[in-house]
Amino acid sequence: MFKDIFKKTRYVTIQPAPVQNRSSSEISPQPPTLSKKELPDSLWVKCPKCGEVLFNKDLEENARVCTKCEYHFRISARGRLALLADENSFEEWDTELITLDPLEFPGYEGKLLEAHEKSGTTEGVLTGRAKIEEIPVVLAFNEANFMMGSMGSVVGEKIVRAIERAIELSLPVVIFSTSGGARMQEGILSLYQMAKTSAALGKLSDKHLLYISVLTDPTFGGVTASYASLGDILIAEPNALIGFTGPRVIMQTMRQELPTGAQTAEFNQEHGLIDLIVQRAQMRSVLARLLRYHQGGA
Ligand SMILES: [Zn+2]
Structure with a gap:
């Protein structure tokens, strides 16, 4: 079991670092040690x-x-959080959820451990509540450094719990997607998360609570086909690749060339999938403005 590997390697508890400020040191996790060769x-x-x-x-x-x-x-989940949230406003949720290996998929435990060491996190999503320019909001960020933010059971469960808490607290939700799609090593349990996250967002919508989806490079597969595309407002970062299947598979299946730039944020905006493309430096102020409009306070 992956949990046992954590115990053996003393990675049982990973305390989230509080967001002290939005300094550059928060932008990406520092590698624990660097050999001379890596430097x-x-x-x-x-x-x-x-x-x-x-x-x-x-x-x-x-x-x-x-x-x-x-x-x-690409930027880490904590790097994004540090750029967006008000100082010391973030409260992380569900850090105790750890992925098991329900299908005993060959090599999965080792991949999880490797991903943990690379990212410094226990799973492919970071969730919690925070404030953006004093406006309370529920946030979720996929972690690209953890198996490219792929959606397994824990990622789906953390996102659903975050949405359900947003409903309890009557708060808007902002999710930053960065994902290769569903996690193949969990088979149908991974695909099930698509329906689960979509159903939770349906409940959020029934309560007339705002959901802003931010698609970043790359957003693909089961994540594009579920929560990433269900935002009331869809924002993308410049030059982000967004799609369902990769271009090679589409070309092999359709037997035709894709248009130039297909699957870029810019192409998707031109064709109506994306509402806004926002530079990273402006993301905090744009989100704050949108959240404020929907509070009725602007
Ligand atoms: Zn350049």
């Missing part, structure tokens, strides 16, 4: 869009947005 690679990053070689520290200080061409690099 040079972690200092510099090449921008995949403009090719500029960026000093990693400068990139972190700029919220992981390229200082030359504004390409949005």
